[in-house]
Structures are given as structure tokens and as C-alpha cells.
Amino acid sequence: MSAVPDGKKLVRSPSGLRMVPENGAFSSPFSLEEPQWVPDKECPRCMQCDTKFDFIRRKHHCRRCGRCFCDKCCSKKVALPRMCFVDPVRQCAECSLNSQKEAEFYDKQVKVLLGGGSFVVTLGTSEKSEAMTCRLSNNHRYLFLDGESHFEVELSRISSMQILTDGSSPAEKDIHTYTSLLDTQFLSEGGSSRANGMLLHFKPAGSQEPQQLRVEAADDRKAAALWLAAMHKAAKLLYEARDQ
Numbered sequence: 274m275s276a277v278p279d280g281k282k283l284v285r286s287p288s289g290l291r292m293v294p295e296n297g298a299f300s301s302p303f304s305l306e307e308p309q310w311v312p313d314k315e316c317p318r319c320m321q322c323d324t325k326f327d328f329i330r331r332k333h334h335c336r337r338c339g340r341c342f343c344d345k346c347c348s349k350k351v352a353l354p355r356m357c358f359v360d361p362v363r364q365c366a367e368c369s370l371n372s373q374k375e376a377e378f379y380d381k382q383v384k385v386l387l388g389g390g391s392f393v394v395t396l397g398t399s400e401k402s403e404a405m406t407c408r409l410s411n412n413h414r415y416l417f418l419d420g421e422s423h424f425e426v427e428l429s430r431i432s433s434m435q436i437l438t439d440g441s442s443p444a445e446k447d448i449h450t451y452t453s454l455l456d457t458q459f460l461s462e463g464g465s466s467r468a469n470g471m472l473l474h475f476k477p478a479g480s481q482e483p484q485q486l487r488v489e490a491a492d493d494r495k496a497a498a499l500w501l502a503a504m505h506k507a508a509k510l511l512y513e514a515r516d517q
């Protein structure tokens with residue numbers, strides 16, 4: 274078995290082996306809770322194809338949604354990093370599709386976010402901007418901004434995120450708005466033009482006063498657009514995770 278990284282521990286649940294932060298308060302904001310399994314006595318039939326369970330046709334629980342299925346409808350084992358499983362786990366058709374999409378986020382976008390991008394950052398409504406590198410922290414919990422100064426935003430304290438796109442004054446449809454991620458209200462999403470900035474509102478720790486943070490693409494606009502697109506996808510997952 275591979276070594277357990279610092280600050281993590283292995284736990285065994287009925288669904289499989291998971292590697293979770295030793296302190297639950299440090300779990301990734303993208304993580305999802307394991308579902309309660311539908312009790313055996315409440316599912317005499319497969320919840321997908323209606324096959325009746327017996328000694329031959331055994332039931333299986335989908336590790337992602339906790340519902341009951343026959344072997345045929347729940348045969349795929351797919352990686353489920355959002356629930357911290359070490360190995361791929363059994364999932365129903367619908368869930369395995371979602372998990373496969375998320376695997377792409379972990380394989381590609383998370384790497385882009387950890388790698389960081391160069392931006393011009395404006396905090397609040399100040400006139401003063403600073404060239405900073407913006408990246409996701411290794412535990413996925415913070416956005417680190419580093420320039421002359423260091424600044425960090427806890428992802429779970431972001432209340433809204435707008436991805437700004439090309440054009441001096443973006444049209445309504447080109448603004449991706451996650452109004453109030455904290456309150457899990459999803460407003461709008463649209464536009465396919467290239468991202469060139471992001472407007473965040475967040476509540477700093479210990480404060481209820483929302484602050485604004487604006488990041489705009491610096492010289493490498495292509496890399497910035499890639500980082501912002503990854504951030505956009507991250508916002509969707511955050512939104513879903515909070516919606517559970």
C-alpha cells in the first residue's frame with residue numbers, strides 16, 4: 274500500500290477504503306459526503322431495471338448515491354475522488370457518468386489551478402492593483418495570491434463568482450454568475466468567449482462584511498484564460514457540493 278500523506282488518515286467504510294484529512298474541518302471544499310445506503314428491506318427490486326432480487330440476483334449499492342441496483346445496472350467501478358476513495362468504487366450508470374466527468378476535473382483543471390496564473394489583482398474598490406500569481410492551495414481550501422504581498426481567500430467563504438470575458442464591457446450573457454455560493458443559489462451561466470478576468474465576493478474570516486476581489490489577465494492571456502476556465506469548473510463543483 275502506498276504511504277499515507279501528511280495530515281491524512283485511512284478509514285474503512287462499507288463502501289471502501291478512503292483517505293481523508295485527519296481533521297475533518299480540513300476536508301476539501303469539493304468533497305462530497307458518503308450517502309446513506311437505502312436499507313435492504315426497502316428495496317426488493319433493482320431501482321433501475323426493476324429486476325427482483327433473490328439468491329441469484331444479488332443487490333449492490335451505488336457508492337455515490339446509495340441506491341440499490343442489480344449487478345448489471347451497477348457494475349462499473351469508477352474513481353470517486355470527491356468522496357476520497359482510494360480505489361475505484363461501484364457506481365450506477367448515472368453516477369459513474371458524473372464521476373467520469375469529475376475525473377477530468379481532477380486530472381486536468383485541478384492541476385492548472387494548483388499551477389497558478391499571473392493576474393493583475395485589485396482588492397476592494399481601491400485604485401491600486403498589484404501583479405500577483407493566483408493559485409489553488411494544495412489542500413484545495415484556499416486561493417493564494419502572491420506578489421509584493423500575500424493574500425488568501427478561503428473557497429468556502431466565497432459568496433459569488435463572476436467569470437468576465439473578452440470585450441471591454443461584457444454583455445449580460447457573458448458574465449458567469451454564481452450569486453451566493455454560500456447560499457447555494459445558482460443564477461446564470463452563459464457566453465462562450467474567452468475568460469479574461471474574475472470578480473469574487475467573499476467574507477473574510479471573522480467578518481460578515483463582503484469584500485470584493487478582481488483579477489484580470491496579465492501578459493499571458495492564454496494561460497490566464499485556461500486558469501479562469503478551470504476556476505469556473507471548480508465553482509460549479511463547489512456549488513454542487515454545497516447543494517447536497
Ligand SMILES: [Zn+2]
Nearest residue numbers: 319322343346
Ligand atoms: Zn438492474
Ligand SMILES: [Zn+2]
Nearest residue numbers: 335338365368
Ligand atoms: Zn448512483
